[in-house]
Amino acid sequence: MLVLPVYLLRQAGHARRSLKFRTRFEIYFFLIIFIAFFSTRAISLIQTLQNDFSDFWIARMAALVFSLLIAAAVPFIHRFLFPRIKALNLMRVLPLQPKEAAIFLLSVFFRYSIPGFLIAVPVAVALMAESTIVLFLYFILIIPLFVALMVFYFGILAFHYPRLYRNTGLYFFSLLTFGAVNFIPVGDLLMVVFNCLFIIISLPPVVGGWLRHAEDWDRSLQLQPRPDSQRHRLAAANFFYRRAAGNRPLRILIVRDWLGYLRNRAYLRLKIGTLLFYTVLLATIFRQVESQNTTVWVLLLSVVIIWIHYAQQFNRKYVFPESPWFLKTLPVSFTAFWLAKFLAELVYVLILLLIAAIFMFLNISDPVAAGQTVLVLLLFAVFVLAIITTIRLYFFDNPRLGGYAYHFLILFCLIMNLNFYLVGPLVTFVLLLYLLYLSQKEFKL
Amino acid sequence: MLRIENLSVSYDNKLAVDNLSIYLRTGMIYGLVGPNGAGKSTVIKTITGLLPFYAGKIYYNEYLLKKNRQQIRKLFGYAPEDPELLPYLTGREFLSMIAGLRQTADIESQVHSLIELAGLSRKADELIKSYSHGMRQKVSLAGALIGNPPFLILDEALNGLDPVSLYNIRSYLQQRAKSGAVILLASHVLELVENWCDRVIVMHRGKLLGEFDPKEETEKPFSEKFIELIKAANQAE
Numbered sequence: 001m002l003v004l005p006v007y008l009l010r011q012a013g014h015a016r017r018s019l020k021f022r023t024r025f026e027i028y029f030f031l032i033i034f035i036a037f038f039s040t041r042a043i044s045l046i047q048t049l050q051n052d053f054s055d056f057w058i059a060r061m062a063a064l065v066f067s068l069l070i071a072a073a074v075p076f077i078h079r080f081l082f083p084r085i086k087a088l089n090l091m092r093v094l095p096l097q098p099k100e101a102a103i104f105l106l107s108v109f110f111r112y113s114i115p116g117f118l119i120a121v122p123v124a125v126a127l128m129a130e131s132t133i134v135l136f137l138y139f140i141l142i143i144p145l146f147v148a149l150m151v152f153y154f155g156i157l158a159f160h161y162p163r164l165y166r167n168t169g170l171y172f173f174s175l176l177t178f179g180a181v182n183f184i185p186v187g188d189l190l191m192v193v194f195n196c197l198f199i200i201i202s203l204p205p206v207v208g209g210w211l212r213h214a215e216d217w218d219r220s221l222q223l224q225p226r227p228d229s230q231r232h233r234l235a236a237a238n239f240f241y242r243r244a245a246g247n248r249p250l251r252i253l254i255v256r257d258w259l260g261y262l263r264n265r266a267y268l269r270l271k272i273g274t275l276l277f278y279t280v281l282l283a284t285i286f287r288q289v290e291s292q293n294t295t296v297w298v299l300l301l302s303v304v305i306i307w308i309h310y311a312q313q314f315n316r317k318y319v320f321p322e323s324p325w326f327l328k329t330l331p332v333s334f335t336a337f338w339l340a341k342f343l344a345e346l347v348y349v350l351i352l353l354l355i356a357a358i359f360m361f362l363n364i365s366d367p368v369a370a371g372q373t374v375l376v377l378l379l380f381a382v383f384v385l386a387i388i389t390t391i392r393l394y395f396f397d398n399p400r401l402g403g404y405a406y407h408f409l410i411l412f413c414l415i416m417n418l419n420f421y422l423v424g425p426l427v428t429f430v431l432l433l434y435l436l437y438l439s440q441k442e443f444k445l
Numbered sequence: 446m447l448r449i450e451n452l453s454v455s456y457d458n459k460l461a462v463d464n465l466s467i468y469l470r471t472g473m474i475y476g477l478v479g480p481n482g483a484g485k486s487t488v489i490k491t492i493t494g495l496l497p498f499y500a501g502k503i504y505y506n507e508y509l510l511k512k513n514r515q516q517i518r519k520l521f522g523y524a525p526e527d528p529e530l531l532p533y534l535t536g537r538e539f540l541s542m543i544a545g546l547r548q549t550a551d552i553e554s555q556v557h558s559l560i561e562l563a564g565l566s567r568k569a570d571e572l573i574k575s576y577s578h579g580m581r582q583k584v585s586l587a588g589a590l591i592g593n594p595p596f597l598i599l600d601e602a603l604n605g606l607d608p609v610s611l612y613n614i615r616s617y618l619q620q621r622a623k624s625g626a627v628i629l630l631a632s633h634v635l636e637l638v639e640n641w642c643d644r645v646i647v648m649h650r651g652k653l654l655g656e657f658d659p660k661e662e663t664e665k666p667f668s669e670k671f672i673e674l675i676k677a678a679n680q681a682e
Binding site for chain 1: 493494495515518519521523525528529530531532533534538542543545546547548572
């Protein structure tokens with residue numbers, strides 16, 4: 001069994017290679033964004049240190065940056081790497097003893113901590129060169145974070161595998177850490193307290209040797225009959241559905257799309273996550289950015305959020321491709337299909353914009369300017385949704401291809417509109433009409 | 446009646462159906478058989494509007510497919526070979542949705558009776574994503590039957606169904622045929638076609654080999670005749 005860690009170390013390379021190009025691209029893309037973000041922070045840090053230079057300040061900032069990096073990396077490890085580690089299946093197949101399981105879990109943990117160490121060590125050396133007290137302070141701040149993470153991983157691996165990748169706890173953990181260190185003035189202290197509490201809460205499952213029983217517990221859960229409440233939920237929706245079904249096709253199709261969205265847990269998580277993320281970022285903008293620049297920042301953020309968020313409409317995890325027979329053999333018009341898809345998603349866009357409007361009207365003194373910004377965002381959101389709906393119907397059986405077309409079109413239209421004031425919108429409009437014509441033609445065949 | 450005149454379909458630069466002409470009369474169950482690659486599914490997909498065709502004409506009663514697509518969509522029920530259903534609807538919801546889109550009267554009682562017919566009662570209120578392949582096939586089949594369309598087109602839609610459901614569906618289809626529907630059933634299960642159908646259309650490499658009465662009393666059963674026919678066609682090429 002001791003051969004496991006060696007095997008797992010080899011797995012690191014396999015896991016990386018098993019990632020698809022798009023996933024790797026996403027990771028690198030966000031990594032670049034984070035590095036860019038921290039680089040800008042570093043400049044302001046140097047300026048601050050020139051004015052207010054103290055040992056505690058250096059340690060505080062170093063720990064802050066480190067914990068932010070950890071918080072940023074955790075969701076990627078959680079979402080992309082863990083579900084792909086085939087070796088983790090051994091926990092399901094082999095009857096591991098607690099000691100063996102602990103070795104196994106430690107290997108997993110340290111393997112993914114290597115980048116963290118690689119970052120922490122040069123910082124520690126640099127800090128030691130400055131002052132031993134600074135180094136000491138630094139470790140006091142980051143060690144609880146490390147230990148908390150380790151214990152947390154033990155907990156989730158033991159109790160939530162194989163549903164590991166569906167667990168949202170780690171996302172919230174990252175979000176809370178991020179929020180604690182970034183937004184609260186005494187965030188460092190809170191972070192330490194938070195992590196210590198986390199250790200205390202998470203320790204019993206590991207120390208108590210529950211690892212051995214985790215598999216049985218999991219299996220017994222699977223054998224339990226479906227709870228009655230779920231049937232009731234379905235029956236309730238059923239009633240709602242029957243009422244809708246008596247009316248026009250458009251209404252039926254909207255209800256169909258809504259039910260498909262609301263019952264897809266991954267989709268709901270995406271929506272709620274985006275909403276939280278957007279709200280936190282809006283709050284950051286209004287807190288950190290100078291008031292004359294807030295409008296530009298809100299515009300930029302909203303455009304990026306709407307663009308990236310709706311790209312998920314081409315991910316099979318969230319939205320299922322339409323069957324050709326459904327689109328082409330039922331007596332439903334193309335317009336009804338198009339409008340249903342458009343309207344079913346529009347509600348969420350309006351919620352996002354409502355949040356932006358609340359922030360704008362509360363923080364900007366000129367209500368006309370705030371209103372104009374919200375209007376621009378609404379137009380952009382409607383434009384993006386129109387593109388998505390059209391492309392989804394055109395590439396109804398190949399969402400991946402539709403996703404590429406979507407990104408290309410948004411980029412193209414943005415560039416055209418920003419650079420060519422008259423011709424740009426005209427070309428965009430014609431392009432959209434042409435795409436609509438193609439979709440409709442494909443639909444009618 | 447359903448009339449196909451000189452139909453030719455090609456895709457991937459290959460002629461999949463070559464100058465096919467068939468005439469399906471009302472009140473009959475037709476079987477469409479042939480070895481793999483004969484063009485059965487291509488014919489079915491073409492007459493349901495899923496595939497384009499470059500030559501020929503398809504009539505549903507007096508309606509020409511190319512010109513009256515929307516009207517024709519109201520006339521036929523179609524069950525595909527591999528139904529991709531919406532996973533986050535229940536079976537009952539899915540059928541209610543189809544009934545609503547077809548503007549069927551009395552949705553609830555129709556859906557209820559079709560659920561009973563297909564043997565779906567026990568799982569009708571569970572999400573389709575939890576259904577087995579056979580259950581999905583039943584939902585798809587029930588969806589095609591909703592609204593009593595005058596044309597029923599089933600593309601290998603009976604594969605994987607249990608014997609009780611098959612028995613019920615056979616009785617139902619026979620009743621529908623008696624009341625004047627045209628039923629076209631593509632299958633590669635010769636026994637099923639032999640027992641269920643009034644006429645059998647045999648295809649081979651995109652061409653029509655002939656139309657037969659499977660219940661006609663001859664020296665050889667239909668299945669043997671079919672195999673001889675295919676062998677002869679292979680040798681002739």
